[in-house]
Amino acid sequence: MSKLIQAGLVASATVASKPAVANPGMDVARDTRGRALRDLRISVIDRCNFRCPYCMPVEKFGGAAAFLPRKEWLQPREIERLARAFVALGVRKLRLTGGEPLLRHELPEIVERLSRIDGVEDLALTTNGALLADRAIELRNAGLRRLTVSLDALDPAIFLRMSGGYGRVADVLAGIDAAVAAGFQSVKINVVVQRGVNEDQVLPLLEHFRGAPHVVRFIEYMDVGSCNGWTRAQVVPTVELQNLIAARYPLVALSASADGEVASRYAYADGRGELGFVSSVSVPFCGDCNRARISAEGRVFTCLFASQGKDLREWLRTDTDAALADHLRTLWSRRADRYSELRAEREARSSQRVEMFRMGG
DSSP states (O other), rough: OOOETTOOOOOOOOOOOOOOOTTTTTOOOOOOOOOOEEEEEEOOOOOSOOTTTSSOTOOOOOOSGGSSSSGGGOOOHHHHHHHHHHHHHTEEEEEESSSOGGOOTTTHHHHHHTSTTTTTTTTEEEESSTTHHHHHHHHHHHHHEEEEEEEEOOHHHHHHHTTTTOHHHHHHHHHHHHHHHHTOEEEEEEEBBBBTTTTHHHHHHHHHTTSSSOOOEEEOOOOOSSSSSOGGGBBBBHHHHHHHHHHOOEEEEEESSSSSOOOEEEEEETTOOEEEEEOTTTTTGGOOEEEEEETTTTTESSSSTTOOOEEHHHHHHHOHHHHHHHHHHHHHTTTTOOOGHHHEEEEETTTOOOOEEEEEE
């Protein structure tokens, strides 16, 4: 039985991951630290209809010239072929990201192609939700299984500011309602918490979704990319959020739902739902990170904090399926990334990193 967390006395803890389970006879790709390749995030577009300051600040990404020409985006058939190669190496979870993936007109086709791949156990999408009301049904019909919606505030003024002046919280809430009506029974709600910006939205968000099947997850503000002016002083550590929440709602710790799960899971002690915390800054989880990321133009990244990626297009367009999988296996086998574990050391020196919207969060 999970241990009850008393209000105001929460201690941050890392939940041990379950060992990876491979299909019989399958040679799962592993990196230099023995981490299995299980999760692939695919960015279908690098453009977005928001300009969130922590991701795509408008002063640096104000026009179309800052983004890829459409002709450079991977085509749906290319995305499918890459996904099949990764699944052959052990990937079981696919997530479509951006930018804002709902801006990609071929998104239903991409979803349908990926949903037909044998071995895929989970097909999900991350969106800001502003366009979801118009697309939820077609995505569900195409085979999408899960949705994650970014929602950093309920207060309209705070939400508008955090979206760079482009977002309306009412549109996002309408999108979540439309997703439920389309058959998505539970939606994950991602909240990036920044000190002095939206920490006062934590309890209102929980109160709004408490009792519903949705899972609100609070994410420590991270130093992704090089344009958001990140400092450690802006981070609200998970333990602080847990203490704040537990003073209102006692919590029960839950075990991880899968190996490599990045969020620590908790339930309300009164049984009225679940919430989670992603603690990349205060409690790094590099040790069992099992994710790779593909950018909209076909570069693969083995860490969210990478400074460069490998262009896969030559292999994708000239090699056989078997050769493509071999190249990817070699890339993963050389992986030694552990940025979050080394963050303090790297904070002391300047480094240029790829922006999150370019590789997909």
